[in-house]
Amino acid sequence: PASLPFAVGQCGNQVGCRFWDLALREHAAVNKKGIYDEALSSFFRNVDTRSGGDGPDIYKGKICSLKARALLIDMEEGVVNEILQGPLRDVFDSKQLITDVSGSGNNWAVGHKLYGCQYQENIVEMLRKTAEHCDCLQCFFIIHSMGGGTGSGLGTFVLNLLEDEFPEVYRFVTSVYPSGEDDVITSPYNSVLAMRELNEHADCVLPIENESLFDIVNKIHQMTNSGKLGSTVKPNSLVTSSAGSTKTVQEKPFDAMNNIVANLLLNLTSSARFEGSLNMDLNEISMNLVPFPRLHYLVSSLTPLYTLADVNVPSRKLDQMFSDAFSRDHQLIQADPKHSLYLACALLVRGNVQVSDLRRNIERLKPSLHFISWNQEGWKTGLCSVPPVGHSHSLLALANNTCVKPTFIELKDRFMKLYKKKAHLHHYLHIDGMEQSCFAEAISSLSDLIEEYNELDATKYGPGTDPPRLKIAV
Amino acid sequence: MSIVTVQLGQCGNQIGHEVFNAICADVHGTHGLCSKKENESYHDACMERFFREEESEVPVARAVLVDMEPKVISQTLSIAARSGCWKYDDRSHFCQKQGSGNNWANGYSVHGPRHKEAIMNLVQKEAEKCDRLSGFFTIMSMAGGTGSGLGAFVTRCLRDAFPTSFILNHVIWPYGTGEVIVQNYNSVLTLSHLYQSSDALLVHENDVIHKICAQLMNIKQISFRDVNQVIAHQLGSVFQPSYTAEGGSCYSRNPLGDLMETLVPHPEFKMLGLRNIPQMPENSLAYSTFSWPGLLKHLRQMLIANAKMEEGIDWQVRPPRPGFSIPSSHPTNKPLHFNTSIANLVILRGKDMHSVDLGSFRDPSLYTSWLNPQDAFNAWKTPRAFNKYEKSASLVSNSQFLLKPLDNVVGKAWNMFASKAYIHQYTRFGIEEEDFLDSFTALEQVISSYTLL
Numbered sequence: 034p035a036s037l038p039f040a041v042g043q044c045g046n047q048v049g050c051r052f053w054d055l056a057l058r059e060h061a062a063v064n065k066k067g068i069y070d071e072a073l074s075s076f077f078r079n080v081d082t083r084s085g086g087d088g089p090d091i092y093k094g095k096i097c098s099l100k101a102r103a104l105l106i107d108m109e110e111g112v113v114n115e116i117l118q119g120p121l122r123d124v125f126d127s128k129q130l131i132t133d134v135s136g137s138g139n140n141w142a143v144g145h146k147l148y149g150c151q152y153q154e155n156i157v158e159m160l161r162k163t164a165e166h167c168d169c170l171q172c173f174f175i176i177h178s179m180g181g182g183t184g185s186g187l188g189t190f191v192l193n194l195l196e197d198e199f200p201e202v203y204r205f206v207t208s209v210y211p212s213g214e215d216d217v218i219t220s221p222y223n224s225v226l227a228m229r230e231l232n233e234h235a236d237c238v239l240p241i242e243n244e245s246l247f248d249i250v251n252k253i254h255q256m257t258n259s260g261k262l263g264s265t266v267k268p269n270s271l272v273t274s275s276a277g278s279t280k281t282v283q284e285k286p287f288d289a290m291n292n293i294v295a296n297l298l299l300n301l302t303s304s305a306r307f308e309g310s311l312n313m314d315l316n317e318i319s320m321n322l323v324p325f326p327r328l329h330y331l332v333s334s335l336t337p338l339y340t341l342a343d344v345n346v347p348s349r350k351l352d353q354m355f356s357d358a359f360s361r362d363h364q365l366i367q368a369d370p371k372h373s374l375y376l377a378c379a380l381l382v383r384g385n386v387q388v389s390d391l392r393r394n395i396e397r398l399k400p401s402l403h404f405i406s407w408n409q410e411g412w413k414t415g416l417c418s419v420p421p422v423g424h425s426h427s428l429l430a431l432a433n434n435t436c437v438k439p440t441f442i443e444l445k446d447r448f449m450k451l452y453k454k455k456a457h458l459h460h461y462l463h464i465d466g467m468e469q470s471c472f473a474e475a476i477s478s479l480s481d482l483i484e485e486y487n488e489l490d491a492t493k494y495g496p497g498t499d500p501p502r503l504k505i506a507v
Numbered sequence: 508m509s510i511v512t513v514q515l516g517q518c519g520n521q522i523g524h525e526v527f528n529a530i531c532a533d534v535h536g537t538h539g540l541c542s543k544k545e546n547e548s549y550h551d552a553c554m555e556r557f558f559r560e561e562e563s564e565v566p567v568a569r570a571v572l573v574d575m576e577p578k579v580i581s582q583t584l585s586i587a588a589r590s591g592c593w594k595y596d597d598r599s600h601f602c603q604k605q606g607s608g609n610n611w612a613n614g615y616s617v618h619g620p621r622h623k624e625a626i627m628n629l630v631q632k633e634a635e636k637c638d639r640l641s642g643f644f645t646i647m648s649m650a651g652g653t654g655s656g657l658g659a660f661v662t663r664c665l666r667d668a669f670p671t672s673f674i675l676n677h678v679i680w681p682y683g684t685g686e687v688i689v690q691n692y693n694s695v696l697t698l699s700h701l702y703q704s705s706d707a708l709l710v711h712e713n714d715v716i717h718k719i720c721a722q723l724m725n726i727k728q729i730s731f732r733d734v735n736q737v738i739a740h741q742l743g744s745v746f747q748p749s750y751t752a753e754g755g756s757c758y759s760r761n762p763l764g765d766l767m768e769t770l771v772p773h774p775e776f777k778m779l780g781l782r783n784i785p786q787m788p789e790n791s792l793a794y795s796t797f798s799w800p801g802l803l804k805h806l807r808q809m810l811i812a813n814a815k816m817e818e819g820i821d822w823q824v825r826p827p828r829p830g831f832s833i834p835s836s837h838p839t840n841k842p843l844h845f846n847t848s849i850a851n852l853v854i855l856r857g858k859d860m861h862s863v864d865l866g867s868f869r870d871p872s873l874y875t876s877w878l879n880p881q882d883a884f885n886a887w888k889t890p891r892a893f894n895k896y897e898k899s900a901s902l903v904s905n906s907q908f909l910l911k912p913l914d915n916v917v918g919k920a921w922n923m924f925a926s927k928a929y930i931h932q933y934t935r936f937g938i939e940e941e942d943f944l945d946s947f948t949a950l951e952q953v954i955s956s957y958t959l960l
Contacts, residue, residue, distance in 0.1 A: 416731075
């Protein structure tokens with residue numbers, strides 16, 4: 034089944050670029066014979082370019098020219114242009130891009146209402162064409178940030194469009210949330226306005242916080258530079274590294290952080306692309322991890338962050354990998370799932386790991402985790418045989434956990450600080466289609482969501498008696 | 508008569524493949540330990556049952572492979588072909604791209620009707636290639652979306668299209684903790700629907716087989732393949748040819764019919780459990796010898812005490828003796844932990860099985876009172892050893908074996924249903940709360956029936 038990633042805005046495209054690069058690297062490592070196979074077809078078309086330009090799709094046989102099933106949208110040109118001039122230029126064609134010149138000025142309303150309206154037809158057209166090339170489209174991925182204007186505004190506009198045009202196809206959104214010290218003053222407005230759209234129209238959201246990515250990057254930096262006992266890390270095993278991919282230039286500051294997000298997406302889709310003894314497709318993730326429609330925010334964690342190169346140093350035990358997935362410093366948002374309430378949890382394991390390893394670790398970790406009363410055994414598991422590049426095994430944990438609540442509460446607080454003073458509102462309200470009620474509805478939507486999490490948290494320490502069973506007349 | 512196997516979903520296809528492997532390996536093995544003539548009879552009976560002989564090619568399994576995503580079927584077909592011993596018919600499979608997303612409703616209400624014609628065409632083709640059709644053997648898990656939902660739908664279609672054929676569903680009970688979060692919902696929906704169309708449900712529990720792998724087979728890092736191979740061995744021990752009549756001169760021609768006749772006297776009671784002993788790592792086989800009395804003693808106690816394997820049996824459990832006073836306030840009037848049976852079938856494979864005394868299995872106190880114990884117990888035998896085991900004994904039991912697991916699954920599903928969690932995922936595809944209630948009601952009825960034995 035095919036997946037279609039949309040990168041919207043600067044952040045989205047920078048992450049997207051890392052994603053495509055690492056995807057190619059991953060497939061190159063696995064696909065030794067250069068045959069276009071099912072795994073590749075998830076993210077890439079195979080195009081016959083011999084006659085020049087964009088030829089027909091080739092569905093079987095040798096790889097001719099791989100084109101990403103992607104859509105790149107930005108209201109500035111800088112990032113997309115760089116991609117098109119870089120080593121990935123042949124992976125995209127002009128029909129997959131929409132750019133403009135002036136940007137959205139960090140204004141959700143400009144992105145959503147102004148550009149949304151302006152580019153709606155283009156986007157739908159592009160969407161339809163790209164979808165036509167997919168044998169079976171299962172999932173859309175939107176990659177964007179919440180704090181700006183394009184990713185946030187236009188990104189959520191696209192989300193709406195996807196629901197209208199392709200209601201059957203799942204919509205996964207990877208959203209980078211702004212930190213408290215974000216230098217965009219209006220980021221709380223943009224984020225809350227975007228959140229409302231995510232509440233209503235996304236199937237699953239994977240929130241990411243830059244602070245967490247930053248902490249992980251630092252942690253790795255410390256590890257690799259501490260020179261502990263002469264142990265070195267395998268360069269392309271770092272969850273932050275671009276080694277082995279097409280990037281030859283000096284890595285840009287956000288590259289390491291963006292690589293983490295790119296790896297998240299690769300791991301998320303690994304079981305849909307590669308074989309394993311217990312497959313886990315994207316629609317299964319949505320089915321198992323979303324018990325109530327609006328509670329679809331999943332906290333993700335990736336382990337291991339690196340693999341040691343020195344074979345004489347015993348590799349970190351498999352069980353350690355499972356423990357790490359539940360530790361604070363591996364989460365991609367500033368949250369601690371261990372001390373909050375789990376509604377559901379998914380473990381996607383890659384590499385040489387068997388069902389007994391999974392079972393042993395679930396049994397081991399279960400007692401220290403709090404699961405809601407009606408989902409005491411709420412684990413969804415997947416086993417994919419193919420490990421990521423540079424590792425012998427890896428684990429992606431996705432948690433539907435009330436620990437997202439603080440992130441949302443803080444967002445709400447920051448929003449209210451500005452909103453009470455009506456700061457910067459005029460920038461938004463003078464955009465056609467934007468009214469004060471949009472703000473009111475957005476904050477109300479966020480408050481309701483927080484309240485839903487509160488209600489669930491309240492059950493955590495409840496008496497928890499099982500409901501009586503049906504009685505049958507004998 | 509032949510059996511057409513329908514492999515449904517990832518689990519069904521992975522297990523089905525191991526079953527054909529096990530059968531083929533057994534038939535071609537040199538450990539038959541019986542006369543050449545016996546071996547040939549066995550071989551011929553097995554071939555008729557499970558394979559078609561194509562000219563100058565390896566035997567082709569009488570099977571239809573169904574899945575809603577392509578990876579597993581593609582793997583299964585190629586691994587089988589590489590075995591050089593047997594293969595699947597390249598055209599006898601149906602798959603899609605999307606998968607069922609672990610959603611029973613998606614499997615049953617969407618994929619089912621959409622692909623009914625294509626799937627039933629394949630089944631019809633396979634059925635027509637049988638000289639005489641004994642019936643259908645479907646393999647599926649309850650936990651996912653395809654095996655469970657589409658599996659339930661296909662079973663209903665089989666019943667409609669082949670009203671006089673037997674249908675045996677092999678159902679895999681998922682691990683208690685987490686394979687799929689909505690597994691209890693999927694299980695409840697599957698079991699209640701299968702009960703309507705199927706003749707019997709033969710159950711294997713992942714937790715139980717896992718323990719066998721760990722404690723009896725000594726496997727360190729247990730994979731699904733290991734689990735599936737044990738399951739395949741146990742299934743083979745039931746379905747490989749045997750003599751069903753005392754003093755019979757030829758192998759039974761109607762395995763499914765015979766099974767149903769002996770084990771399912773009443774449509775309310777369709778849950779069959781399976782035990783097989785001995786079970787051990789292959790490299791220990793050469794050093795072990797067993798006696799029939801020893802094996803049967805263990806097997807009987809496993810039945811009475813509801814033991815899942817031959818280690819850790821509770822020998823304290825005894826059948827109630829007539830005149831033994833039990834407080835009349837006790838609801839079932841039988842000692843606790845005692846597993847009451849409706850019907851049992853013991854299958855003995857290996858040398859010297861003629862002289863075996865099976866009287867202990869005919870003890871009326873093992874059975875519920877409404878059946879004549881002579882009818883409640885049957886034995887099938889063959890001197891031909893199975894799968895390198897010099898002697899092996901299997902028990903297929905219609906008893907309270909599955910009462911507790913069933914009760915657990917229904918309990919957990921009910922708990923979740925009370926909070927309405929995940930229901931929107933099912934209503935999205937056409938399964939409403941009422942459908943859930945119907946399923947719960949049906950299963951509480953089954954639980955009640957088995958409890959009152």
